[in-house]
Amino acid sequence: MSVHPYEPETLPLDRIDWVSHIPSIGEANRKIARYDGILRSVVNPRVLLAPIMTQEAVVSSRIEGTQASLEDVLHYEADPKEEISQTKRDDIQEILNYRKAMMTAVGLMGERPLCINTIRELHRTLLFSVRGQDKEPGEIRRIQNYIAPYGRSIEEATFVPPAPPMVWDALTNWENYLHSKEKDALVQVAILKAQFELIHPFRDGNGRIGRMLVPLTLFSKGVISTPMFYISAYLERHREVYYARLRAVSEDGDWDGWIAFFLRAICEQADENGRRALDIISLYNEMKQVVPEITHSQYSIQAIDAIFSHTIFSTSLFIRDSGIQRESGAKILRELEENDVIQLLQRGKGSKPNIYAFSRLIAITEGNRL
Known part of the structure; x- marks a missing residue:
């Protein structure tokens, strides 16, 4: 496999097959609007839906290898002095950091639009005092990283992100696209999520930040009234397809395949979250x-x-x-x-x-x- 770093395409993309996505776009927008209607009916969503936010933190972190369950996290919060293994304690702290980062984002977005600096603050919170804390939390990477099975060299990588000199330009383009208007907001969120993960701007934690960006960008675009739309359960259930669709973007430029997958995820999770x-x-x-x-x-x-x-x-x-x-x-x-x-x-x-x-x-x- 070639170890040539991925070169991100400039956004907005000019070759999306919009016509092929029209049925899925319509269905996804209807379902997420119905879900947002439910959100709007909740008097105090931060109280009532707090357990769902914690479950999202559990599932998103589990995609990255943590083993702690929802009950583990809840029991730890109730009794932090309980005797548990250091491994489980570390896993729980990663999950709590994820939830805290999401809550931090909500606070920051009340003061300013979602931007790279906000994301850097989330990353600092995410990696505080846990695995990855030695990988420059909040700092855009200045070294070449890669994705490969544990212990394997870059020559055996399944994905090599952009070279460090390209990262800031790619992020600037990403942020400009974030603040622009697209033909459909859900397709735009799909592109933003994939592009962020392909840029891989941090040395660690890119997948978790990428999944956080889904509710945050939906909220920033006015698609939902509060940033509580959780997609990690679908991505975990379809993990192999999830990674295959991202690889197809980086290897073949298949954005339409990714967009179709993402819109299906939105449809199914809107129904599940709503229920x-x-x-x-x-x-x-x-x-x-x-x-x-x-x-x-x-x-x-x-x-x-x-x-x-x-x-x-x-x-x-x-x-x-x-x-x-x-x-x-x-x-x-x-x-x-x-x-x-x-x-x-x-x-x-x-x-x-x-x-x-x-x-x-x-x-x-x-x-x-x-």
């Missing part, structure tokens, strides 16, 4: 009826919001999130456990608090229907 959001809304509305009947407490809504924010939690985490005084909070937890709204995972001993789970919400987050 989960509706299930969460339905569960939340159910809890608004059930919890006050069980607890007869003026703090019922605060309690509900707390268990939706952290679906595995300690007594102290619940008290912190809800703002309820400890005695009242402990009474509410006792009543919710007795009525099987929440489940006791681990009884506290000494200074260690009880650990609870809101199992029905975890099931929805992982894709299991009620």
Whole structure:
């Protein structure tokens, strides 16, 4: 295989077969508009959909090799002092960094448009104190990198990104295209995601940043009203095709094949994300009826919001999130456990608090229907 570095095409592309994509473009736009309608109906999406954001961080990181599950992450947040292996702790920290980077992006985009400098800040957050921290977080690479099986040389690479002198020009062109108008925004997002990953501007973490860019660019283009559209589950299920479509762009210039794949991903994930959001809304509305009947407490809504924010939690985490005084909070937890709204995972001993789970919400987050 040739080790000649990839030379990115200049955007916008002038040879997309737009006519062939018209049916998929129409379907994808309809489905994502329906999904955004669901998002707009959520009173507090950052509370209700917080578990889905964590699941996206889990799945996107798993594509890169982490092994920690959603339950591992949630249990760690509830009890950070629990004894676990260093490998699992490192995996969990990568996932938490991913989620923090997404939240950082949302804050930054309230102050300025999405741009390369914002992405560099996300990259610093992503690699803080985890695997890759020695690979210049936030810095555009100045060395030649490549993708190959572990321990293999560049001569055995499956992909060699652009040479360092080309990277900044390619990124500038990418950013200019990001801020331009295209015939269809979803096709533009498809091109932006693939081009970013092919430029491979960082020494590590390019795939995860590329997947973060999907909801961020959809939001920046006004396609969705809040940057909560998660695509990693589809990409993980179709990992071989995902990488094959990217390789076909770099090796054969087959942008149409990539665009068709991406639009299908948008369609399927819009349906899946929408179903989960509706299930969460339905569960939340159910809890608004059930919890006050069980607890007869003026703090019922605060309690509900707390268990939706952290679906595995300690007594102290619940008290912190809800703002309820400890005695009242402990009474509410006792009543919710007795009525099987929440489940006791681990009884506290000494200074260690009880650990609870809101199992029905975890099931929805992982894709299991009620």
